[in-house]
Amino acid sequence: MHFDLIVIGMGLSGLMAAKTAAEVGQKVLIIGNGMGSLGLFSNTIDLLGTPPIGMKMSDGLSQWMKDHPQHPYSKVGLDRMKEALSSFTSLFPLPYTFEAAGDKNSFILTGAGTFRPTYLIPVTMVAGTSLKKGDPLIVGFKGFKDFYADYVADQLDCQRVTLSLPEPLCHEMTSTSLARWMEKESFRESIGREIK
Secondary structure: OOOOOOOOOOOHHHHHHHHHHHHHHOOOEEEEOOOOOOHOOOOOOOOOOOOOOOOOOOHHHHHHHOOOOOOOHHHHHHHHHHHHHHHHHHOOOOHHHHHOOEOOOOOEEOOOOOOEEEEEEEEEHHHHHHHHOOOOOEEEEOOOOOOOOOHHHHHOOOOOEEEEOOOHHHHOOOHHHHHHOOOOOOHHHHHHHHHH
């Protein structure tokens, strides 16, 4: 069988490359081992972490390209980068869209309790961009090894609570399974009651 493009890897870059090639009529084969790296996806798109706070990303990128002519961003150019970001956001219909806060970086909380600059964020995370030390209540789950509420809360100097999960979920404790459970209104309501 003939393919115009063979993409090795099922992470975000590989899938976007395959999507782009398929959209222009190329016959594409994706080869990967396991589920790819999407399970580790931070749910944000980082673009440039260095612009001064409040600077528009397009201005920051333009300056970065002038200062770093050999950087891949410079080789691609601002218009192609905007096109790539638009192509990415088109993959996510309402209500799960990605957005940038006024063409600027947002600072979001990481699983380690620090704040990280990032550009595109899911609309479900927008409220988290206004968090400040001492403000949030950090909720963790017993047995969930990818997030430690006590550690994060210590970094943020705020309150925390660690909850037990229902029996079925304890046996499949992954970020993906937890996200699927969060889609269920009854689960969210029970978590809300436990937090109260």
